[in-house]
Amino acid sequence: MLDRSNLSAAQDELRAGQIGRRDFIRRAAALGLSASAIAGALAACGGTSTATVPATSGAASTAPSVAPSTAPAGGAATAGTTGAATRTAAASSTASSGGGVAAVPSGGPTKRGGGGNLKILQWQAPTVLNIHFSSGTKDDLVCRIVYEPLVTLDSQANYIPILAAEIPTRENGGLGADGKSVTYKLKKDVKWSDGKPFTADDVIFTWQYVTDKATASTNIANFSTIDTIDRIDDHTVKVNFKDVTPGWYISFGGTDGCIIPKHIFEADKGANAKNSQNNLKPVGTGPYKVADFKPGDAVSFVINENYREPNKPFFDRVDVKGGGDAPSAARAVLQTGDYDYAWNLQVEDTILQSLSQGSKATVQFEGGGGIERLLVNFTDPNKETDGERASLKNPHPFQTDQKVRQAYSLLSDRDSIVKAIYGRTGEAAGNILYDPPQVKSPNSKAEFSPEKANALLDEAGWKKGGDGIREKGGVKMSITLLTTVNGVRQKTQQILKDAYEKAGIKTELRSVDSGVFFSSDTGNPDTAAHFYADLEMYTNYNVLPDPQEYMAGFTGGDQIPQKANQWSGTNYTRWSSPDFDKLYTQAKTELDPQKRNQLFIQMNDLVVNQYVHIPLVNRKTVFARSNALQNINYTLWDVQYWNIANWTKG
Template sequence: MNERELRTLIADVKAGRMSRRSFVQRMIAFGLTAPLAGAMLSHAGVAKADTAIPYKPPKAGGGGVLKLLFWQAPTLLNPHFATGTKDQEASRLFYEPLAGWDRDGNLVPILAEDIPSKDNDGLKEDGLSMVWKLKKGVKWHDGVPFTADDVIFNWQYSTNPDTAAVSIGSYKDIKEIEKIDDHTVRMTFKQPTPFWANAFVASYGLIIPKHLFADYIGGKSREAPGNLKPVGTGPYLFVDFKPGDSVAAKRNPDYHQEGRPYFDTVELKGGGDAVSAARAVLQTGEYDYAYNIQVEDEILQKLEAGGQGKASLSVCGNIEFIMLNVTDPAVEVDGERASVKTKHPLFSDPAVREAINLLIDRASVQKFIYGRAGTATANFLNNPERFRSKNNTFELNIEKANQILEAAGWKKGSDGIRAKDGKQLKFVFQTSINSPRQKNQAIIKQTCQKAGIDIELKSVVASVFFSSDTANPDTYSHFYCDAQMYQTTMPQADPQFFMNQFASWEIASKANKWQGRNIARWQNKDYDDVYHQAEKELDPVKRAAMFIKLNDLVVADRYILPEINRKLSIGLKNGVIVHESGWDNDLWQIANWYRET
């Protein structure tokens, strides 16, 4: 199918000459996935006719306690500061966005009355403005009405540089938000904006109350009591929070969705490890849900044999990858380690980066560690499918790696370690404590040894590694190490936000309290230029090509080494009904969770 035929089909759906379902089936026949087809229509401004979430309980309450197990414990409850997914998830108990993404890549209204489209005059042809209509009758947990003022405040709060919000990337391109009335806002963008469903949507769109945070905007943002004691619009009310340990919540009797939520209380427990979390759901049934069960597939299957639950897998864009430090973490400049004013003494040589890429046994990592839960890949951007590059491949080639290093002047010494200009080819490689990651590290260390590279392995407790603590040097966002490995999530069925983590203006630094998304400190002018073009390109086909180019630029430079396109993997006790989405938080529809009896 060529570009012209695709545009004709989309036009037919807009005009009512073809149903949405027929379009999706037609795309599947051409090898596309249903989520991709749905996302294409959403980006073209075609609203989904029915986004109702299935729910059987006849009334709210009566479900008892819902027990959630997060082996990566949350450390704060302000979504604008949530550097880790576990903090986003915990915040989702209390806070909500205007809309979220379902598993098919369609937008579902939450605090919005409906999804903006050209049909309801919510979207304009020029891509410069849009209108959100807010759901009426919504109240904050303290009884104060939710209004347009709250929406405008969240934009002001996140874009204030002194607030140092991780969400700034989703809001910075909004020129103005105009209050039309208490339940309607018009957003005007600085330039044509194809991905309008960024601000106020999904993970980075959770809205906090103006009346409780207005005095804590900017430099006082970390002092707000609400950072640890949330007052939201969500289905559950705050009861207690022990950072790094547990969260307790109870049913919101005045929730804006009739007959919801089903569970009376929620207990979110943190700590432990992925295997024990999976066991507590799949084998013993002690918990109802386990977050991110990053466990070897062989172990998962044995645990499932216990008969208490199953591992549930969803396609998404999450990527397990290795990051080589662009900067020198051992040098301090102006009171800052890993400063962009430095260069890494080893990785600044492209031959070293190329060799390391050839020494990653991705196929074995998939086969022996992730199994059904992941696919080996050479791409950082893998889904939706139309954004996936076909230009990159991977291989394990120890002989070729040795040849590259030898030709670049890295000679083996008597100890077998290569050296050049008095610098030995040895470095520290860190990740979080998690069995698959430690096994992954061991595989890489072994192959690198065969090429004369010596690696010191470092493992950090997950609650520390992924912490938002700006004073802790062992967090992944500080990156005071030579190389590190972790998973980054893709929280939207569109790559714009996902790919801004390599934009030069997103570099994590002391100035922004290490809240910038560009943790690698990687910079490339071509990347910045293409990214800016993609931000305003309204043609979906041309825009997809731009994101493919962005992926290729990152991959080609070898500072970022993709490994596994991981599926969203959670543990569910038998009978617990949830509504998963690979494009949003696990808890995005927790108001509609229930237990079949």
């Protein structure tokens, strides 16, 4: 049975910014949630700014597109080059095999060592150094300094081979024509930090270790699509999936796909795994190895002398210090200069601006913070049938009319919300799907026009009465806008209320504690899933490079929360579209990347242009760094230290 108290606790921590979305996925998987259920639980968590960053080690990558199962020939990275990759164009199914391979310089330091100490302030301190037991982004970050995956993705969702020798494609024989297998060729010059060789056995063992239920790994969901792995030779493995899997890279890609050494962990697999001392003393293939670790406080790294790139890394030592809070971390980089880098700065922009005055450091704003949006209820939250409000049996008295929903959008002054509240930490949003870039729709626009909104409402038959409130057939146009208790959201609510009431829509503002709003308590009427309001507002986002699970939250059927399923679905609006469901079903098995991307774009357009979700603000991820630090390449699909081998200081 699902432990709902532990799930609720994890949701609360995600909302409060105490854990990141990657961390939440792990914990939810450990509790036994399926991938779709995890996506739903994330959707209920409304947004938290978490830094799941970088991507591209100064090198370009080789990826085709979001679901590159028919991608062109991938280029092999130069042997022994972290992140150095060859870029292949996003090719159509008619692309010739053996497509263009252009070597790209890897960038970064020209010689190993000599860079002194790199000082990082990570105000949430790490507690474990085994990536497959990570309890949060705080652990992911430091584990990624030691451990490496087979592939990762850059900010444009292009692939970068890390421990893989090349990116698997249809043309080079790496991707199965049926979409049910991927063959990885591994780099041959890689050693673990203790000098032992990295081989196919380590890849196979990692899968066996993580999927052993007794191990209780937090990454089990990412590997659950794998049926078997064949060992072709010392440096080749064939991964066989249980079903067609366009997202073939997820298991061994990014931080969660890091490989661990069989010769170190073999004795600890299963019930003994969590208590292994090796969880605190990692042996990895990355540029650094651990010199000292104080769980919950600090960790120090020195150069891994067995690292495969002789000219890297640059720094002699990396010190990561935990403790404090986001404002103090910002101050330590921006004002005092005691540290070189600070992660996850959930700080008001006015404070960041003040600290940045005359600073020798920079605040960096990147994508991935999530889309703050309005959800429109298609059912009546005030009418009860069989002990259930917002029932599918009771359509909303006026919000099922697209002209009314469009009026809400036209009355939502996104630019004013950004300028007055978010500042540099957000921008006006027109889509609900922004990442990766290949699935961002060019077909939508965020328009503010009270004139058009009023005209639409008039056209729909909603006329202003003597009290200034619109009515039709004896029904007053009166709504409730619900969100969480949060200064930014209360200010946003007020801007929306002012515009709505000028248009004749009486608007009541309600806010509840985030622990209530985002809880899975079936008996609490104030949860986002119950949606006992006309509009509700929070942040949601695409967690993985493949948007399939994210878009599941807009499908009908069991995804619609209702009493019968204990409000467990994630389609809170109760909107049901056969056209959307058809597109979603097609995308699940479409192997052509360009066709699949277009399906996701069409899904986005249906949701946005039918005003089911009204996107307001595309939020940013925020961190600070010394101006002297170079080659820090952010990506949404890996953690911020992913390419620390390339970091230098001028």
